[in-house]
Amino acid sequence: MGHKIEEAKSGRAACRTCKKPIAKGDLRLGEEVINAFSSSGEPSYQWHHLSCAAKKKPLVLEEALKTTDVVVADRAALEAEIAANRKNQKPSTFPYAERAKTSRSSCISCNEAIEKGTLRVAIERDVDTGSFVTKGAGYLHACCAAEWIPANTDITGDLLAAIAANSTSLEPADVDALKAELAG
Ligand SMILES: [Zn+2]
Ligand SMILES: [Zn+2]
Structure with missing residues (x-):
């Protein structure tokens, strides 16, 4: 459970941020979204290119990077991008x-x-x-x-x-x- 990073299993999913396809084999961020209509209780995911997520979903990507055991080659660059964009995000958790x-x-x-x-x-x-x-x-x-x-x-x-x-x-x-x- 939670957000995840994985290799795209196919090239069919589009990035929610830039709307372009995520190529098969590319690493992608799965943002877990609560699906009120799912009876199975299975989480559903919205996919993002990692570089797009660093810009638009820095907190989600940060969370996923902390827990993933996938080796992310450009991790340092992503973390720098996250740090730069974090300030523009509204916090989602109180206090x-x-x-x-x-x-x-x-x-x-x-x-x-x-x-x-x-x-x-x-x-x-x-x-x-x-x-x-x-x-x-x-x-x-x-x-x-x-x-x-x-x-x-x-x-x-x-x-x-x-x-x-x-x-x-x-x-x-x-x-x-x-x-x-x-x-x-
Ligand atoms: Zn993208
Ligand atoms: Zn006061």
């Missing part, structure tokens, strides 16, 4: 942190605006739209996050590690700054 791109969000703890460029922590929360409740991101100033997080959490250990792993745009210096702010 994560980022520098606010606008000043439009406000902190769910102190209700003050989060200024553009400030480190903010995003957590998943219930959002009441008026007619139904859905899941959405809630943002916190890094310095307000400690008040919001359950008291028994190892904030600068486990939590910081999870945030750093989930975040796509943090620089190492941001992680250090975040640690200082979380510690209060």
